Every structure is written in C-alpha cells, then in structure tokens.
Amino acid sequence: MNTYTCKCNNTLHFENSQCVSCLREVGWCPECQGIRALEPIDGTSYTCLNCNTQLRKCTNYAVHQVCNRCVHDEGEHTHEFCDYCKFNDVIPDISNPKNKERWYLIEVAKRRLLYNLDILKLPYGTAAEGFELPLSFDFKEDIVVSDPSGSGTIEEKVYTGHADGKITINIAEADPVEREKLRVDFGEPHRTLIGHFRHEIAHYYWQLLVLGKCEDSFKQVFGDHENPSYTDAMNSYYQNGPKPNWQTDYISAYATMHPWEDFAETFGAYLDMVAVLDTAEHVALTINEPIENSGNELLNMLQRYELLGIKINEMNRTMGLLDLVPEVFTAGVVRKMQFIHWLVKKSSMLLRMPAQQTVGA
Ligand SMILES: [Zn+2]
Ligand SMILES: [Zn+2]
Ligand SMILES: [Zn+2]
Ligand SMILES: [Zn+2]
Incomplete structure (x- = not known):
C-alpha cells in the first residue's frame, strides 16, 4: 500500500477522508489514482487538487462516511457509487x-x-x-x-x-x-x-479461474476436490479435527479440511505476502540480506517476505502483539503457492492480451 501527499505536503493514508494537518477533505481520485486533497466547488462537486478533475463523492462517502472514494462528476449521469462500492x-x-x-x-x-x-x-x-x-x-x-x-x-x-x-x-x-x-x-x-x-x-x-479450466492441474497440487465431497470432508474435520502433522504440507489446520479450503487458505496467504511486500516497498522497509533463488519470482518474493517477517515479528513481540507472519512455508506449502502464483500470472496476462491485439490490428 502506498501513502500519498496532501496539497499541504502532509502524508495521507489510504483510509483518510480528511488531512489531519490542513483539515482539507481528501478522497481517492479515479483520474490520478491516489488519495488527494479535494477543493469544494458547491455542495456536491469537488476539484482534485492534484489533477484538477471535477469529482463527486461516492454516495457511501457523502451520505454514510464509510467510503473515501470519488467518482467523475458527470452531472446527472454521475455514478452513484464508486468503483469499489458498486x-x-x-x-x-x-x-x-x-x-x-x-x-x-x-x-x-x-x-x-x-x-x-x-x-x-x-x-x-x-x-x-x-x-x-x-x-x-x-x-x-x-x-x-x-x-x-x-x-x-x-x-x-x-x-x-x-x-x-x-x-x-x-x-x-x-x-x-x-x-x-x-x-x-x-x-x-x-x-x-x-x-x-x-x-x-x-x-x-477458484470458481472463476480453476473450475472447468485447470481442474486437473489443481488436483495434482491440492488433491481431489470431488472425492470426498465438501460436506463429508467438513463433517469429518469438525468430528476429528485437522490431519496430524498438518504443518508439513498445509499453511493452516483449517486448510486440511478440503482441497477448496486448502486453496483458499494458501491463496489468502499469497495475498498477505503480496500486500506486505507492496507496503514494504512503498514505505522503504528494505531487506539488506542477499536474496537467493532470484531466477524464480515466487521463491524470491517468499524469501523477502520471510526475512521481513522475522524482523517485524520480533518488533511485534517487543510490543506483545501477534506475529505479522506466523506461517511456515515448507516445501509442501511452497508447491501450492507456486500453483497460485502461476494462476495469478496467467490470468493477468490474459487480461493484457486483448489490448495488445488491438494495437496490432
Ligand atoms: Zn493537508
Ligand atoms: Zn486527481
Ligand atoms: Zn464508495
Ligand atoms: Zn473457505
């Protein structure tokens, strides 16, 4: 997660709806993609003080104060909700x-x-x-x-x-x-x-990218999701508890319940890792240790995540807080993370393809 800068040079955070220094209202500008200071034009319209685009607040911002995002001001055609509240x-x-x-x-x-x-x-x-x-x-x-x-x-x-x-x-x-x-x-x-x-x-x-698309590859990594059924697996989990020694191959105890939960727990840990590395980069939390496995993007990310985790866990323990990175990434878990990394890369490449084809045509 990035931090942003107010017109007054104060740091703004992703959650802010007001600058604590100059007290200007702030919000996410869909045009210049950041949390920006807003200058009121009238009761409903604002100018982004970074890119001068005319904006309105999302209804969940203007009316309920639970959102901090804006939409383009298009008069009576203005969208009621922002790109996230819709x-x-x-x-x-x-x-x-x-x-x-x-x-x-x-x-x-x-x-x-x-x-x-x-x-x-x-x-x-x-x-x-x-x-x-x-x-x-x-x-x-x-x-x-x-x-x-x-x-x-x-x-x-x-x-x-x-x-x-x-x-x-x-x-x-x-x-x-x-x-x-x-x-x-x-x-x-x-x-x-x-x-x-x-x-x-x-x-x-899983439903969007795996179902009917790469279920066989999924099964090879996470096991057969059709046998036993989800209901049978769930009943067995709540009766007998997690598989013994689950730490060898699973990211969490809950992941042992069924391949769908294993996928969800591992995918969740992958998103945790991506978010932590993104924030670390933006706030310049650097790793001095040399990174091995630089040829493999996921192993590289995991290594940076673990090194960062060791340091921040120690900081958290200093304050009596829970560990930031409690997971252990065993070879069995890394194999599953590789599948998720492959799936994410594949889907984002698919996303870019039509644009490239348009350029060619
Ligand atoms: Zn300010
Ligand atoms: Zn803007
Ligand atoms: Zn909104
Ligand atoms: Zn679940």
Whole structure:
C-alpha cells in the first residue's frame, strides 16, 4: 500500500477522508489514482487538487462516511457509487449505530482487498458489466425473529462465505471482542477482516479461474476436490479435527479440511505476502540480506517476505502483539503457492492480451 501527499505536503493514508494537518477533505481520485486533497466547488462537486478533475463523492462517502472514494462528476449521469462500492448488494442495518461503525471497518478492509486485486491485475466485475462471474458483497448480521410456533425466538445465522460470486460477511466479525474470542476458540494465529476477505475472494477465484479450466492441474497440487465431497470432508474435520502433522504440507489446520479450503487458505496467504511486500516497498522497509533463488519470482518474493517477517515479528513481540507472519512455508506449502502464483500470472496476462491485439490490428 502506498501513502500519498496532501496539497499541504502532509502524508495521507489510504483510509483518510480528511488531512489531519490542513483539515482539507481528501478522497481517492479515479483520474490520478491516489488519495488527494479535494477543493469544494458547491455542495456536491469537488476539484482534485492534484489533477484538477471535477469529482463527486461516492454516495457511501457523502451520505454514510464509510467510503473515501470519488467518482467523475458527470452531472446527472454521475455514478452513484464508486468503483469499489458498486459491488455491495446488501449493507448492514444502519438504524443501529453500532452497525455503522462495523460497516465502516468492513469497507476499510474491502478497499484494501480490491486494491490488492488491482495491483495483481486480477479480473473481477459486476453483473451490469456482463462480467463472467459477477462479484458482489452482502454484509449481514445474525437476526433473531419470532418463532411461528410462538414458543420463543429462533436465530437466523449468517455464515461468512462465498457462493457463485457473492461474498457474505457476518458483520459481527467487525467487532474486535467477538472476533478475538473466535480466534482463540479456533486456535488461529490471526483473525482479521482483511483476512476474511482474502480467504473468501480465493473461493471466488477458484470458481472463476480453476473450475472447468485447470481442474486437473489443481488436483495434482491440492488433491481431489470431488472425492470426498465438501460436506463429508467438513463433517469429518469438525468430528476429528485437522490431519496430524498438518504443518508439513498445509499453511493452516483449517486448510486440511478440503482441497477448496486448502486453496483458499494458501491463496489468502499469497495475498498477505503480496500486500506486505507492496507496503514494504512503498514505505522503504528494505531487506539488506542477499536474496537467493532470484531466477524464480515466487521463491524470491517468499524469501523477502520471510526475512521481513522475522524482523517485524520480533518488533511485534517487543510490543506483545501477534506475529505479522506466523506461517511456515515448507516445501509442501511452497508447491501450492507456486500453483497460485502461476494462476495469478496467467490470468493477468490474459487480461493484457486483448489490448495488445488491438494495437496490432
Ligand atoms: Zn493537508
Ligand atoms: Zn486527481
Ligand atoms: Zn464508495
Ligand atoms: Zn473457505
């Protein structure tokens, strides 16, 4: 993640909606692609003080203050939502003020996710754009409704997950107390909103990039996803726990449940690595140690990630915080990461191809 500079020279961060120094409003400019100071023109329009483009705030910014992105001002044809909010199908019930705060935290994590996908040039799109597997988000809470028999109340539980392009997040995950309790209950080294998004988007990419396209290669690396079935695998996991000595071949205990979860956990770790290396580069956190394996791009990235991880883990331990990089990348895990790296490169190359063909024609 990059940091940006205000008109007043103060540093701006990806989450900012106001400069803490000059108090100007700031937001993401879709034209010059960064967090920029905004000069108000009237009640609805602004000028980007970096590129002079006329902008309006995304409705989720202007009305709800949970977004900080702008759209091009096109008068009455101006898009209501920004390039990232247009994927929201269901938003939390904000008549409850607690949900507003949760929604804000969810949007912060969602923007980081989509930025991550953009730097990797991974494809995603909406139904309105005719995208092959439309992506959408539902942010919902468990609801307690009256039991029709009148014997009390039943709870409608919302499960965080992915189905056919739709990512559902139970907004209780935005509550740090609830989330930490679940993290300890499940014995996880991390449990974060951005982690949930990175895991669920992996299921999306399995459906978009692997299903019916390279399932045989997938099976060779992650195992047969059709046998046992997902339901049988899940029941067995919750009855018997993770496979013994899972650390040899899996990134996490949960990854042992089924090849789909193995893919999602490994893909999530890959996105963690890409995001950490991107931020390290932008904030000039450098590695002095020589990097081996420079001929292999993934091994090179992993080595930089591990060296950085050792240092930052030590810093975190100094403050009594959780490790930034808790994973161990064994040969078995690296083999799976190689598959994901290949898949990401392949899909971003496919993305660039039509543009090159147009130039040739
Ligand atoms: Zn400023
Ligand atoms: Zn601009
Ligand atoms: Zn927005
Ligand atoms: Zn999953």
